[in-house]
Amino acid sequence: MRMLLSLAWRSLRNRPVTSILTVAAVALSITLLLGVEQARRGMRESFTGTIKGTDLVVGARGGTLQLLLGAVFGIGSPTGSVPYPVYEQWAKHPAIRWTVPLAIGDSHRGYRVIGTTPALFEHWRYRSSGRLTFAQGRVIGGAGDVVLGSEVAERLGYTLGAAVTVGHGLNAVEGLGDHEAHPFTVVGILAPTFTPLDRALFVTLDGIEAMHEAGEVPGLPGAGAPPAMPGATPPVMPGAPAAPPANVFEDQPKALSAFLVGTRTRFETLRLQREINQYKAEPLTAVIPGVTLAELWKTLGTVEGGLRLVGALTIVVGLIGMLVALYSSLEARRREMAVLRAVGARPSMIVSLLVLESGLLTLLGCALGVALVMGGFALAQGVIESNTGVHIAVQAPGALEWAYIGVVLTAGVLVGLVPAWRAYRSSLADGLSPRL
Numbered sequence: 201m202r203m204l205l206s207l208a209w210r211s212l213r214n215r216p217v218t219s220i221l222t223v224a225a226v227a228l229s230i231t232l233l234l235g236v237e238q239a240r241r242g243m244r245e246s247f248t249g250t251i252k253g254t255d256l257v258v259g260a261r262g263g264t265l266q267l268l269l270g271a272v273f274g275i276g277s278p279t280g281s282v283p284y285p286v287y288e289q290w291a292k293h294p295a296i297r298w299t300v301p302l303a304i305g306d307s308h309r310g311y312r313v314i315g316t317t318p319a320l321f322e323h324w325r326y327r328s329s330g331r332l333t334f335a336q337g338r339v340i341g342g343a344g345d346v347v348l349g350s351e352v353a354e355r356l357g358y359t360l361g362a363a364v365t366v367g368h369g370l371n372a373v374e375g376l377g378d379h380e381a382h383p384f385t386v387v388g389i390l391a392p393t394f395t396p397l398d399r400a401l402f403v404t405l406d407g408i409e410a411m412h413e414a415g416e417v418p419g420l421p422g423a424g425a426p427p428a429m430p431g432a433t434p435p436v437m438p439g440a441p442a443a444p445p446a447n448v449f450e451d452q453p454k455a456l457s458a459f460l461v462g463t464r465t466r467f468e469t470l471r472l473q474r475e476i477n478q479y480k481a482e483p484l485t486a487v488i489p490g491v492t493l494a495e496l497w498k499t500l501g502t503v504e505g506g507l508r509l510v511g512a513l514t515i516v517v518g519l520i521g522m523l524v525a526l527y528s529s530l531e532a533r534r535r536e537m538a539v540l541r542a543v544g545a546r547p548s549m550i551v552s553l554l555v556l557e558s559g560l561l562t563l564l565g566c567a568l569g570v571a572l573v574m575g576g577f578a579l580a581q582g583v584i585e586s587n588t589g590v591h592i593a594v595q596a597p598g599a600l601e602w603a604y605i606g607v608v609l610t611a612g613v614l615v616g617l618v619p620a621w622r623a624y625r626s627s628l629a630d631g632l633s634p635r636l
Contacts, residue, residue: 204549208556211536218529219561222522226565229518230608231572233511234601238573240504242592244497247273249327250395251489255469258282258290258476259458261483265499268492271302271458274312274396278304279485281455286482291459295468298323300460303408306366306379311352313366313401315408316340321347323462326395336360337388343406346384351398353389362386364401366411382411394591461486515608519615522561526554526619537623551620558616559609566605570597 212219251272259267260280269275284301291299300323303315314320318339321332337360340347346364358364364384384403392398403411463469469488476486537550578594585591597605 204552204556208553208560211553212557212560215529218525222525222561223564223568225518225521226562226608226612227568227572229511229514230566230569230605231576232514233508233604233608234569234573234597235576236507236511237598237601237604238577238595239592240507241595241598242577243590245327246394246590246592247496248490248493252325252327252330253323253462254325254460254489255463255466256461256473256476256486257458257489257492258461258484258486261485264485264487264492265496267458267485268487268489270304271460272396272489274400278457281457282459282484283482284454284456286484287456287459290461290476293472295463295465295472296461297464298462300324301405301456302458302460303405303455304457306368306408306411308352308364308366308401309356311349311399311401313346313403315403315405317405320402320460323460324397326393326397330393332393332397333391335389335391337386339388340402340404340407341387343404343410344382344385345387345404345407347388347390347402348386349390349398349400349402350392352401353386358386358389360386360389366401366403379411382407384411394585515611518565519562519608519611522558522612523615523618526558526616527622529619547624550623551617554620554623555613555616558619559613562609562612562615565612566608570605 257268257271259271259278260282262279266276267279270278287299287301290296298319300320301316302320304312306313318341321339324332326332334347335350337347348358348364352358362385364386365378365380366382366384367378384401384407390397461472463472473486473488476484540550540553541547574594574596577592581592581594
């Protein structure tokens, strides 16, 4: 066996260009197949690990997926608003151990501003029960405090004590619609969590209310009264209210976008979810994060299946390329095979040699493909995270990936049987006879 292995290795080294191209083709195929699988697994773990220990996410009546994505992952807009008295009522429910209110609707230079309470930093868990920790400073406490996610602080260059002005709306344009009358002061910066929290700013609910009560938004289109002529009286349209509202945002602080719930026992979760969803006084939706994420993966299953199919087809193309390379090289190796037969090599040895060459090429391609996937994700991890917010951990191939590699290796060996069969049927005279 060692002699065959040495012979196969030397044979491949004698054809470096063909061997390298064949290995590269198999490696790229493996890279695509395993890369899709690693990205899929990393994305699932990143989403699933964003929030742990929260039993329910409650918001206004609407789509369950929209509620979860808007409230937890910062994707899309909230489904609606929950009156604050309704939240207070449910917060006192005997089955609820803790709640975290979330008021989402403003932003700062493209990053979301979340109105909440210090309970968020106490109860939010992510990946392996990780707790939120502060790289600098402390938790929010007053109406003028703001805590920054790690990415916000790094990208915008904020430090403790910096002044932050919040803009109105989730897509606020800097300088247009800023709540300049109520700036916030940075009192804390979170350590990186590799979750959407890194890309958010946190203020108190009092801060949200004070910010909106500080006056109309300067620069907001339509804000402010038109200039009046001296001595003129303000025009009043028939049926119009006697006086305009003092503050266009006065209702916002009185409502929440959603709130997180931790129940006293997991057995209470389903019963509480049903109770909230059937609450007649206010249409609400309560979702279990894990169940809703399962629905999301089910929805994306077709896309994942399509990506796997593309990867499998690429593998097939790579193996066919290897078959073509081995088969076409037989013509140039007729004399080599004939010499081997002349010195006593049996046909079964020729078959074993070609199958071994095919297996070696596939093995080298698989090894290179795995290295490319691991190295590629290690190098691109920061770029992917900064552009998509998805943290894909560099992991060794799992059971499914090893199964893929095993199938590819087996297929590579089987592909080698085709040229081996042709060589097996070739006679010694055929190899030594010149062809014109």
